[in-house]
Amino acid sequence: MSVFEGFRFRYIHSPIHQLDPRVKFLYVLIIFGIAIAFLEVLPLVLLFLIQIPFVLLASVQREWVRSLKGASFLAILIFVVNFAFGYFGGTYPSSMSPWEYPLAMSLRFLVLVESFSIFFLTTSPDHLSLALEQSHVPYEFCFAFTTAIRFVPVLAEEAQTIMDAQKARGLELERGNFIKRVKNYIPILIPLIVSAIRRSLELAEAMESRAWGATEKRTNLYLLKMKSADYALIIVSLGMLICSIYVRLYISVPSLTMLLT
Amino acid sequence: MAIIEAKNLTYTYPGGTQPAIKGVSLTIEKGDFVILTGPSGCGKTTLCRCFNGLIPHFYAGRLEGELKVAKLNVTESPIYEMACHVGLVFQNPENQLFALSVEKDVAFGLENLGMPRDEIRKRVDWALQMTDIEELRERAPHELSGGQQQRVAIACVLAMQPEVMVLDEPTSFLDPLGAQKIFEVISELNRQLGITVILVEHRLDLASKHANHVVIMDERTIVLDDKPREVFDSESARLIGVGIPKATKLWQMLRQNGIRLDRAPVNSEEAIQLLRGVLKRDRG
Numbered sequence: 001m002s003v004f005e006g007f008r009f010r011y012i013h014s015p016i017h018q019l020d021p022r023v024k025f026l027y028v029l030i031i032f033g034i035a036i037a038f039l040e041v042l043p044l045v046l047l048f049l050i051q052i053p054f055v056l057l058a059s060v061q062r063e064w065v066r067s068l069k070g071a072s073f074l075a076i077l078i079f080v081v082n083f084a085f086g087y088f089g090g091t092y093p094s095s096m097s098p099w100e101y102p103l104a105m106s107l108r109f110l111v112l113v114e115s116f117s118i119f120f121l122t123t124s125p126d127h128l129s130l131a132l133e134q135s136h137v138p139y140e141f142c143f144a145f146t147t148a149i150r151f152v153p154v155l156a157e158e159a160q161t162i163m164d165a166q167k168a169r170g171l172e173l174e175r176g177n178f179i180k181r182v183k184n185y186i187p188i189l190i191p192l193i194v195s196a197i198r199r200s201l202e203l204a205e206a207m208e209s210r211a212w213g214a215t216e217k218r219t220n221l222y223l224l225k226m227k228s229a230d231y232a233l234i235i236v237s238l239g240m241l242i243c244s245i246y247v248r249l250y251i252s253v254p255s256l257t258m259l260l261t
Numbered sequence: 262m263a264i265i266e267a268k269n270l271t272y273t274y275p276g277g278t279q280p281a282i283k284g285v286s287l288t289i290e291k292g293d294f295v296i297l298t299g300p301s302g303c304g305k306t307t308l309c310r311c312f313n314g315l316i317p318h319f320y321a322g323r324l325e326g327e328l329k330v331a332k333l334n335v336t337e338s339p340i341y342e343m344a345c346h347v348g349l350v351f352q353n354p355e356n357q358l359f360a361l362s363v364e365k366d367v368a369f370g371l372e373n374l375g376m377p378r379d380e381i382r383k384r385v386d387w388a389l390q391m392t393d394i395e396e397l398r399e400r401a402p403h404e405l406s407g408g409q410q411q412r413v414a415i416a417c418v419l420a421m422q423p424e425v426m427v428l429d430e431p432t433s434f435l436d437p438l439g440a441q442k443i444f445e446v447i448s449e450l451n452r453q454l455g456i457t458v459i460l461v462e463h464r465l466d467l468a469s470k471h472a473n474h475v476v477i478m479d480e481r482t483i484v485l486d487d488k489p490r491e492v493f494d495s496e497s498a499r500l501i502g503v504g505i506p507k508a509t510k511l512w513q514m515l516r517q518n519g520i521r522l523d524r525a526p527v528n529s530e531e532a533i534q535l536l537r538g539v540l541k542r543d544r545g
Contacts, residue, residue, distance in 0.1 A: 124361070125361055126360075126361045126362065126365060143359075146360065146361055147359045149361065150358075150359055150360065150361055150401075150402065150403070153403045154355060154403060199356055202351065202353060202356040202357070203356055203357075203359060204319075205310075205315060205319065205351070206351060206356060206357035206359070207359070208318075208319050208340045208341075208344075209313055209315065209340070209344055209348070209349040209418075210344060210369055210370035210373060210417065210418070210421070211340075211341040211344040211345065211370050211373040211374050211421070212341065212373055213341060213373070214341035214342075214344075214373045214374050214375065215373070215374065215375035217375050218372055218373060218375055219371075219372050219375050219376060219377065219378055219381065220372055220378075221364070221365060221368040221372060221378065221381055221382070221385070222365075223378065
């Protein structure tokens with residue numbers, strides 16, 4: 001799943017990585033809101049370009065490009081579907097030619113993917129769970145979240161071992177039609193689930209042995225604190241929001257069709 | 262002063278037809294380094310689970326008899342209270358680390374206790390230093406080798422500053438070198454900090470030189486409970502099939518062949534000394 005590739009975390013020391021996840025999330029939400037507010041291609045292109053400095057500053061270009069590549073298939077699909085519906089009797093704003101509206105839709109999707117992938121590429125799961133915790137999400141959920149992430153590589157390795165073991169016993173995974181192939185995976189899934197349940201029991205034992213649930217008021221080793229860079233990002237994002245609201249309300253944004261003709 | 266006192270301990274797992282341990286009586290002195298060994302399925306793990314209250318609190322079932330650990334009655338104290346006195350390290354290092362960084366994992370127990378942040382930081386630093394893994398602080402558990410993971414697991418338990426540390430076959434997933442490092446770390450904790458150690462282990466060759474007390478279990482109960490020398494040289498230890506240290510075995514073989522040396526060695530260092538002394542004597 002190449003779409004998810006873009007969401008895998010790799011720790012880098014960069015100013016963007018140091019930012020408070022809550023602030024970054026606010027930024028994502030504002031980008032999200034602005035992208036929804038505009039139907040025209042021009043502001044969406046601007047929105048797309050504005051975020052590129054963030055990517056460069058965080059030096060996650062490679063992963064970012066990969067996640068966009070993964071999303072491009074869906075973007076094309078969105079374009080085709082919108083175009084088809086518009087062409088065969090749907091409605092689209094009269095100032096646009098039939099291709100501009102679908103193009104805006106795909107761009108909007110790409111802007112969303114872009115901002116979310118910046119968020120996930122620069123926020124460690126530990127920080128994310130900390131942000132959740134400090135936003136008063138119950139600790140059990142935050143713990144489940146980080147533990148799930150912690151065990152992804154372990155389970156992947158285990159799945160590989162089971163696959164090898166079953167292949168050594170003569171299981172052929174790549175054989176038959178689609179339904180047969182899905183069925184082929186049952187002998188992989190069952191041992192995987194059984195061992196995951198067994199693992200969870202051992203985990204529970206280890207947690208109990210380390211005073212899980214001793215007090216209601218649990219401390220955390222780390223504490224998120226807002227720094228000047230965080231405030232700067234808040235100001236920038238709010239500024240963008242205010243500008244876009246102003247443009248939306250008082251300035252009519254020309255569509256590409258109007259500009260070209 | 263006894264830190265663990267078990268009297269006639271019998272326990273059956275829920276749904277079990279026969280007890281997993283029966284009639285276990287055991288006294289362990291403060292500061293002891295105990296090796297607990299015996300064939301698979303003899304009840305070693307069950308006994309370990311009793312020491313920190315996982316039995317009966319986590320596993321339910323019926324625990325009969327009396328068990329006092331660090332002056333606490335196990336059946337009456339909740340697990341989190343026992344956890345401050347008894348640290349339990351498990352066999353599979355992978356399944357006892359749940360955070361995304363070593364530092365966070367070591368802090369986990371202390372966070373649960375709701376300790377102030379400064380105190381947590383101090384103790385984490387100390388535990389990492391004691392187990393010699395300071396350089397792994399920021400790493401994720403899945404990037405570490407089995408031996409490193411197990412040392413992290415020991416640090417996690419150590420950070421809570423327990424009086425007793427119970428290690429249930431901590432080296433069975435490790436290579437001999439990793440195992441040796443673990444034994445050295447544990448022995449250091451035992452000597453420097455006076456932590457009472459209970460080590461469940463099959464590799465007696467490597468472990469026995471650190472121990473001053475050996476307990477052998479078989480068929481769900483304790484069959485031998487004495488100093489290493491007496492236990493390893495006993496007839497029943499051989500019959501049960503315990504992996505007696507090679508040094509002791511050598512001594513026994515020599516004795517069978519009519520060569521009597523004054524006392525049974527329990528590790529290779531002692532054997533070397535003994536043989537050297539004998540050879541010198543013969544030459545001179």
